[in-house]
Amino acid sequence: MTTNPSPLALSNQLCFAFYSVSHAFSRAYRQFLDPLGLTYPQYVVLLVLWEQDELTVKEIGDRLFLDSGTLTPLLKRLESAGHIRRARDRKDERQVRISLTETGRALREKAEEIPKEVGCVLGLPMDELRALTEQVAKLRGRLHDSASLSAKS
Amino acid sequence: MTTNPSPLALSNQLCFAFYSVSHAFSRAYRQFLDPLGLTYPQYVVLLVLWEQDELTVKEIGDRLFLDSGTLTPLLKRLESAGHIRRARDRKDERQVRISLTETGRALREKAEEIPKEVGCVLGLPMDELRALTEQVAKLRGRLHDSASLSAKS
DNA sequence: TCTATATAGATTGTACGCAATTGAATTGTA
C-alpha cells in the first residue's frame, strides 16, 4: 500500500503505517518474549507493575488504554503463570489490586535486555527516537480527545 | 507510561507508542466504519481491492503483512456480507482469487469520506503527515528485515 | 514419468481488543 501511486488519502496511509508497524514490533519482541513465556501485552503490564506495584486493574488500564475486558483474562494468565497476585481491596471491595510475586519481580532482570536488543534493529539515533515517540504520543492524545468529544454527544 | 520519569528504554517507549496509537486509530475509524458494518482490517482489505481487483489471498496478504490464518475468516465474512466473491483460480487451483461484487464496489463512495474526517482530527500539515508515514514505514521495513534474518538461522 | 519439494489456502488453538451487559460495592443526595 505504501508504494501505491494512486491518491489514497494520507490519513489512511498513516493509520495503516501504525497498524502494520505495531504488529511488526510485536513480532520483533516475540522472539525475546517467547523464552520468558510472555506475550507483548503481558510484558507491557509487567513493565507498568515494575514501575509501580500494587496498582488496581483500573489504574493499569488507564496507563495502557485497555479496559477490564482485555485485562481481566490477561491478568488471570499472569496470575496462573505465578508472576502476580490478584486480591480485592479491603477498603473498597470493588477494586482488585495487583501485586507482583517474587517470580514476577525476578523476571525484570531477564526482561531488561530486551529493549536494547530491539533498539539495535531500529538503527535510529536516540534523539530521533525520542522525537518520534513524542510525535506519536501527541497524535494518540488528539485521537483520544476527539473520541471522548464524540462520545459526549 | 510516556510520562514516567524512570529510565525505561526508548525502544520500549516507541513500541508502546505505536501499539497504543494504532488502537486509537482503530477506534477513531470505528465510528465511521460501524455504520458501514465494517471493521478496520476489513476496510483495509477493501482499500486494497478498490486499488486492484482480482487479487489472490497471497497477494492481499503480501500487501497487508497478514497470513491466511487471518485473511481466510476475514474474507469469508466479507463474502457473506456480499462485498466480495471467492473463487479458485482455474489456472492454478491452489490459489483463491478475490473479486469485488457490485455492492463491494459501491461501498467505495461511502468510504471515501472517512480518511478526510479522521485527517481533520490529526491537526498535522500534509508534509509532516507524509514524512511521519515514511519514517514509520521505514522502521517497519527494518523490523521485517531483522525478523527474516533471525528466521533463517 | 515418477517422486521429492514447494506453494496456496484452510484449519486449529491461543491470546488479545473491545462493545455491551451484569453484579456487587460505593457515593451522592434528598
Place this chain on the structure above:
DNA sequence: TACAATTCAATTGCGTACAATCTATATAGA
C-alpha cells in the same frame, strides 16, 4: 437513613493476529 446514580471488575460475544499443522495442487529433478 433510604435510594438512585456511579464505579469497578467480570463476563459474553465477535473479530482479529499468528504459530503450527494439514491438504491439495503445482513444479523441478532424477
